[in-house]
Amino acid sequence: MKKLLVLVFALGFLGTAQAQFGVRAGFSSANFTDFDSDAIAGFHVGGYYKKDLGFLSLEPGVQFSQKGYQRNSTVGHTTKNDRINYLDIPVLVRVNFLPFLNVFAGPQGSLLVSRNMELVNGDNVTDTEPIRGYDIAGVVGVGANLPFGLNAQVSYDIGFQSVQYYDQDVKNNVFKISVGYDF
Structure with a gap:
């Protein structure tokens, strides 16, 4: 009975809590782990x-995100760069230290959407077969609430798992700088 009362109270609290939709976009710098490559610049855009x-915020979202790698030196390689596009679905928990500052973390599932591999000879390959169709990751960061409904985050x-890029054990790692707007 005690657990049922706690559950009812929690659901009631969640129902009265403030909620808002927002959009976010920004710069991404992505690379594979344990792979002879350099980071590739890209972007991400989506909603949340x-x-x-109160002290915590729960923030699920969906965003289009560019990942992959590039090679500054293509000597001995046939690939110049490989841009791999995903639909990211993060579920973040934000800890609101101050009204304007928060830290966040949470899991993220990603679905492979498309790919464009540019070869040294100028050809392009769009086949997604050599890459696992999904990815599992964790997200950590710091955010700031700005005036006029704006927010920024790094x-x-x-x-967390290999994307099996041509049967190689590599993982996506992405650095992001974002600007958002709460409606």
Whole structure:
């Protein structure tokens, strides 16, 4: 009975808590772990739903994100760069230290959407077969609430599993700088 009362109270609290939708976009710098490559610049864009619970906030979202790698020196390699596009689905928990500052972390599932591998000879390959169709990662970061509904954040996506890139054990790692707007 005690657990049922706690559950009813928690659901009621969640129902009265503040919630808002928002959009976010920004710069990404992605690379594979344990792979002879350099980071590739890209972007990410998407939306989120933030449920404010006071000291904590729960924030699921969906965003299009560019990942992959590039090679500054293509000597001995046939690939110049490989841009791999994902649909990221993070579920973040934010700890609101001050009204304007928060830290966050949470899991992220990603679905492979498309790919464009540029070869040294100028050809492009769009086949997604050599890459696992999904990815599991963790996200950590710091965010700031700005005036007029704006927010900014710096985050890092840490790949938890191999994407089996041409049967190689590599993981996606992505550094992101974002600007968002709460409606």
